[in-house]
Amino acid sequence: MSRIVSQLVLAMLLLPALALAYTISFALFESLTRFSDEGSLFYAGLITFILVLLLWTLLWRSSIRWTGTRLGLTIGMTFGVVLATGGVGWLLGLAVGEEFGFFMWGALSSVLWPIGSILVWRETKGERMARLGGGTDGRVVLACPVCNYDLADQREAKCPECGGEFTLGGLMAAGDRDSESSISAGA
Numbered sequence: 001m002s003r004i005v006s007q008l009v010l011a012m013l014l015l016p017a018l019a020l021a022y023t024i025s026f027a028l029f030e031s032l033t034r035f036s037d038e039g040s041l042f043y044a045g046l047i048t049f050i051l052v053l054l055l056w057t058l059l060w061r062s063s064i065r066w067t068g069t070r071l072g073l074t075i076g077m078t079f080g081v082v083l084a085t086g087g088v089g090w091l092l093g094l095a096v097g098e099e100f101g102f103f104m105w106g107a108l109s110s111v112l113w114p115i116g117s118i119l120v121w122r123e124t125k126g127e128r129m130a131r132l133g134g135g136t137d138g139r140v141v142l143a144c145p146v147c148n149y150d151l152a153d154q155r156e157a158k159c160p161e162c163g164g165e166f167t168l169g170g171l172m173a174a175g176d177r178d179s180e181s182s183i184s185a186g187a
């Protein structure tokens, strides 16, 4: 099983595993403590939410590019999810019943937070360009094999500087050779 496949399978299994953790912790609070039903639901929901924060972050940590902006967005998104689901739970508590409100707060926050994290953690266009070997500003650099003129903005495989004409395959092969030789030169 490749790494990404195992990550995806674990991600799929996380939600049912969390539902189990929620059920078990609620049952334990009910039988071992003197909490009210609402209290047990609240603490079971809190434990489940903390588990999803830890396990989901642990699962994807190596695929996330941690910048200051992304860290700030993650923290802001977490507060947003807690406040929004808290509000929805409070309204449902008024409309349906307190126990249902506490239950839905726990369930909604643990489902919505991973969704929010996907939006915040996904690679931006600039990051993708940089990862694919672009310049420092995120642009792809495609040098003319003859004179090194940057051909990235050209609409045909012809160099306006030296007049050299190439096939797309030839330009790609030249680019691969360049990156290989710069890697071996650096090593």
Ligand SMILES: [Zn+2]
Pocket (backbone or CB within 6 Å): 144, 145, 146, 147, 148, 149, 159, 160, 161, 162, 163, 164
């Ligand atoms: Zn050229």
